[in-house]
Amino acid sequence: MNPLLPFLMAGDPSVEALPGLLAGAKALGLEALELGLPHSDPIADGPVLQAAAHRAIGRGATPVRVLETLAGITDSPDLILFTYLNPLLQIGPERLKKLLAPTPVKALLVVDLPFGEEPAFEEDLRAAGHPMVPLLAPTTTLERAGQLLAERPDPGPAAPFAQRFAYVVARLGVTGAGQGAGQGTDLAPVRERVTHLRDITSRPLAVGFGLSDASSLAAVRAMGATPVIGSALVRDLAGGKGLMPCLTPLMDGDL
DSSP states (O other): OOEEEEEETTSSSSSHHHHHHHHHHHHOOEEEEEEOOOSOOOOOOHHHHHHHHHHHTTTOHHHHHHHHHTTTOOOOEEEEEEEEEHHHHHHHHHHHHHHHHSSSSSEOOOOOOOOOSSSHHHHHHTTTTTTTTTEEEEEOOOHHHHHHHHOOOOOTTOOOHHHHOOEEEEEOOOOOSSSSTTTTOOOOOHHHHHHHTTOOOOOOOEEEOOOHHHHHHHHHHHHOOEEOOHHHHHHHHHTTTTHHHHHHHHHHHHH
16 A cells, blocks of 8 residues: 655746756655646646646646656655646646656646546546546445446556546545635445445545544554645644655654
8 A cells, every 4th residue: 555645736846956956856765646737627626636736837846847847857746646637638638648658647637627528538538648537525425436437547566556446535515625724524324335346346545635643644544545745734734844844744644
């Protein structure tokens, strides 16, 4: 099981800082990392990630520039590109494949792309080695989850975590810690869903949206799943805290 799946916003604090951040994450032993492509209309992102995306865009972090910056980087965890459909379609499928080929990007998590909406686009990217991550919402029935997992198939145990895992959304709404001051995400329904998902798949599962404290990280790990940490990490980095001080206690399951 991957111990942690962190999220970074590409271009925050700067595009130039990205290679160093990725190298630091790799030095900590992280196998995989979610990297957000800054987008001007991030419908699934909460206020912390929206602010990070707007800062990055203001500093010139376009999707193409981010992918060009990633070209040739080997000192990095495997990357899952967290993005939206529009920026990818604006780049175009052929150019996108060429941009992705020399990067450490192993998969894409396109939060507004339901399976079947762009089948040729999705199949083309999967054939090029960049599959789409299955996204399982709280409203996804077990039957539909089985269909999604089959439609975005597991490439098998020899493939890296980044290309195998399914993303279990902990709660409805946007990214961010809890629903308000002192209110964390209720993980009891998530625990039940993960248990049921284990009946239909052996692929790795990651749980995200609303995880921000030591108990929630520990609870997800106790389910045999990987916790995703996004807004809390991006907030601390924006506050001037270094990557290693941010991630080291998270790797240990403590904040």
